[in-house]
Amino acid sequence: MLTEVAEGIHKLVINFPTGMGAVNCYLIEGKNGYTVIDTGTDSKEAKDGWKEVLSSGIIIEKVVLTHTHQDHIGLAKWFQQEVGVPVIVSYLGYVEMKKNRVSHRRDRTNSLIIRHGGVALPNKINEDNSIYDFEPDGFFNNHQHIQLGEELYEAIWTPGHAPDHFCFYNKNKKIMIIGDHVLNSISPVIGLWSGEEGNPLQDYLLSLKVVEKYPADITLPGHGDLIYDLPARIHEMTAKHRHRLQQVLQSVSMEGKTANQICYEVYDTANIILNLSSFMATLTRLLYLESIGKVERLELDGIVSFKRKVSLEF
Template sequence: MLVDVCEGIEKLVVRFPGGMQEVNSYLVKGENGYTVIDTGIYAEEAIATWESLFDTGVEVEKVVLTHTHQDHIGLARWFQDQKGVPVFISKLGYKEMLKHRDKARIKENLADLLHMHGGPDLPGKIGNDSFIYEFEPDGFFEETDTMLLGNQLFEAVWTPGHAPDHYCFYQKDRKLMLIGDHILNNISPVIGLWTGEEFDPLNDYFASVERMQHYPTELVLPGHGENIYRLGERVKTLMQRHERRLNEVESIVKAEFLTAAGVCEKIYGELNFARFVSPFMATLTRLIYLEAMDKVHRFYHNGKAYFRYIQ
């Protein structure tokens, strides 16, 4: 079940239905057991995977989370309640947890956001997973903290964008980074507004990606997909893709005034709700970024926001 990725670190691919369908959990060896980085979503299949691993005699000392998206924090409470394993999260992550405990507010915010930007009604089942956030972490970390993961020391690096509370863990001596969802090998992390609050996360993301040049790496371990060995090249490809998408969005609103949902449909076609949300969020955050750069302007009509190119 465990795959060696480098000295002292093993990977467990935790699979589950829906969403990304799997997450990479990393287990860092220590004298008192493993430190687990991220857990997988709360699902029977994911729990069965961890139970099978525990059945082999594996001992876990603690869980440390890169961020609070469902597929990374989903089983943290289960580890704490069922296995007696302490859970550590960033102080910013705890703030996000508190937001997600208020299921009604999250649903209201998301419904309002979708309505204002031309999207469909929010399905009733959305937001029924608040229970995964209803526990108290055993400890906290923040930016530049030195953390002991297993027997190895890592620097906590704050990289907001994909999530406001996203952290990577960097080991300078080995030029090694546990990078979570900040940068993935074959896909671009979705930059969205998952609590329904409007701000400019794409600007935060670009700044966080720029920071990566200060952390020379030879091995990067992402939250999904395969290892990254040439981070600089991957960053360059990723930023080129973002530039192409931004240019595409800008061109669309040069031709006509559209809601974010309308722009999304122009790019991705008509999608059902499950497949619509991530492209919609990516489109909306691009429009917000272009608006902050004074390249597009929004106006309101009948309670909906429309975007247009600034001449």
């Protein structure tokens, strides 16, 4: 059930039926119990996984979150109110929590999708605002050192995958808890899940450069296998992004295409709603290309398209 991945740090894979299907949670030993990093979704399957751990007699001291996506914060409220464990989030994460309690994310996301040439999400897609409806027990800021187990870790703000995403770095042991910022075998989706336009890909690429400066012997991601050469993985992912940016740029016509049209061409997907991540990745790349002057937007009857400028060089 628990796999020791470094001295005093255990990996627990929590399974659930939606999204990625599983999340890596990390339990860090301390004299007062374990610090848990991330929780899994608010689902019976995830709760059953944790109940099995708790039934073994393990004591949880606190829960600390890398970010507030559903698969990472989903059971935080349950831990606090049912298990009696304090929950610590970043101040930026708390802003996202308050926004999501009352947000109409589906409406905003639908407006964004339609504005960029797609069709609305089906109503059957669940939007569970209740998981955000609790008050955290503590907060942290960028570059603040927080105690995880018996060690101090630096909290490093790494926006892109989520606006409130943080990594945790132990300088003495050269351990990076990296959440969803860098994964071993897949690239994290850079999307606009709040339904608000921005430039998260620019934020993400800058954040990759930030964590690359920290020497890490072992990197603990939120999904999949551990990473033992973080700079190499970052270089690989950066090259993949550049390749995709070039594909998107080549797909943009001189007359203009919507993000939805370009997504179909680049990803050859049959159903954009079933492949919302591909749509989001395409849109955030277009917004990045717009920010660096490679494409420009046109708007007609409330629908946005992107027109290529003369150069195809990225």
